[in-house]
Amino acid sequence: MLHLLQIDLKKLTSYRTFWIVCGLYFLTIGFSTASGMEFLKWLANTFDRFGSSLNIDRIPLYHFPDVWLNLVWWSGFFKVLLGIMTVISITNEYTYRTIRQNVIDGLSRWEFLFSKILTNLLLSLVSVVLIFFIAMVTGFIYTPDINWNYVFTDIEFYPAYFLEIFTFLSYALMLGILVQRSGLTIILLLLSYMLEAIVKANIDDYVPGLIPFFPMESITALVPIPFYRYAFQEIQDYVDPAAVAIALGWAVLFNYFSFLKLKRSDL
């Protein structure tokens, strides 16, 4: 298994685009999640009335346990960058026809796919670990009086965040295998949320019960919007098990569809 991951990483680590896209992604999620308080301070300094009407130190953006959910929700927006990287990685194999040579050289089709899935798992894991550390550090910096009972509350959002990214990357991988052209695949990937929103809007009046089962919806539902709690005092401070089950189902299905397509096609 490690062997397959090494093969895929060998392909990627000498590829400049990989470092650019992943660098952009990790820098963006790293800096944007770490600098929320600085941003609020900047707002307060720039606009006079912002500071007086709202005491920014009282916004618990980085207070334990809120910080966990706040940061994963925010960094979840940037997963599309990683998705683009996955698409480039798989469609390159088709453009260069190296998938064909890999199979000729002795990888089974499943092993080839699995090496890509393992990279997806690794990228998801790195995202989770990075955000976890940033949340931990910023939490200790900004929480006024640390109550150890609350420090690790709500940490279950991290496995959910992991699943969110991995399911999305599995979707990107499947799209790449089905379409095989990088440009078209990236456009489809970017449009997925919008296309799904259109379908959802149209069936909302007839079968609203179906909506949680849509793939993008299920990915989004894993990590709920945290800010309602500041506006309405109503919080979902747990991961919905139904959402996990649906997203997990999609992750398995996406990778299974990839496998079916790969198994049946002539390379």
Place this chain on the structure above:
Amino acid sequence: METVLSITGLTKNFGRLCAVNNLNLEVKAGQVFGMLGPNGSGKTTTLGMLMGVINPSSGDYSWFGQSPNHQVRKKIGAVLEHPIFYPYLTGQKNLELNAMVKECPTENIPRVLELVELYDRRDDKYKTYSLGMKQRLAIASALLNEPTVLILDEPTNGLDPMGIAEIRELIKKIAANGKTIILASHLLDEVQKVCTHFAVLKKGNMVHSGPVNEVGRGAETVEVNADIANLNEILLKFSGTSSVNRENGCFQVTLRDEFHGQDLNKFLFDQGIVANHLVTKKKTLEKMFLEILSDTN
């Protein structure tokens, strides 16, 4: 002799097009097997099926007596159609990656790079290579795992005459080590020079297979000339003559079976004629190939 590859009833349809039709073939250890056929006759499709990248519509094949699987492919070195590598990786890194896929040691890399004379360019990116260098890198990668079977599909495509000669020598050298080689080509001269056995494909059907040294058998043609006016008539008197043609200032005598050039020579001598030019022409593979293809029309 051990059977390396056996194919039974292998068929591939692309929609209505039948690319390979009910192919039966056996390749034994140590053979240099040439697959001939015009463009689009199904050579590459056949090799693609044997290497697991094209799913057969029906039929079976086995390598070393085992049903096909990806572990078996690791023991085979294959270059199908064009050389395929990651353009942004150097030659060295591409081979390192191949070694990982084939699960073979990387120690062989310098040796195979030396063999194809790319060692000096190993740290340049693949996309900077010329076509000939790409071809040679592909051969290096096929030799990387010290395979017992080598599959080469048009290995001299796009090479200059020197490169072609080099690759031909390389193939002979590899064959001399007892390796089995399957060579697809439409350069008949090349096949005749290096192969021991051959098969001819036409529109997906195998129309001929047999050893290369049988090609020369059958009716002989003898090219004769002598400083005598009525040579034509004398040649027609010879009991072994089946036909006489005048070509390039010489007479091409096609002999009946069982008659050879020496018989004609003796006959002329007995008639008091000394030929100043007498050449027994073996049938070339090219001629035979064209005959086979036109026979099956």
